[in-house]
Amino acid sequence: MKEYVVATMKACRNYIDNDMKAGSEEKTRRVLAEFEIKIAYFQHERLIHLMVTLFFALFLLLSIGALFMFPSEFILTGVLLTAIFFGLTIGYVMHYYFLENSVQKMYHMRDEIIAFLDPDLKNAGLTESGAKKSV
Secondary structure, three states: OOHHHHHHHHHHHHHHHHHHHOHHHHHHHHHHHHHHHHHHHHHHHHHHHHHHHHHHHHHHHHHHHHHHOOOOHHHHHHHHHHHHHHHHHHHHHHHHHHHHHHHHHHHHHHHHHHHHHHHHHHHOOOOOHHHOOOO
């Protein structure tokens, strides 16, 4: 999934930087439509990974609690289980962090495309690149 997200962002960034100004408006609108579909996919993936991350964090906390509640009967299995849940939780947090930041960057790229297609939205402050700074 990580490679797919990176490839999508790279392709969109390449289009924005190199082809958007020279291409037709119709092509840019098609690119925007496809990019918005991919953003929706990645938002769904992000939500699923958030839920999985939270469940593994809950399992980690429960295994730590079990270590304190049943120290003598549960020590070897509990420590092993806690270590596994800790490793999985860290891995999922890192992957969720990547997905969250990538989707945020995609929002900015989408705003760049929309600002190019409709300068009135940029002037009205409805795109990130044209947003008016609040004082």
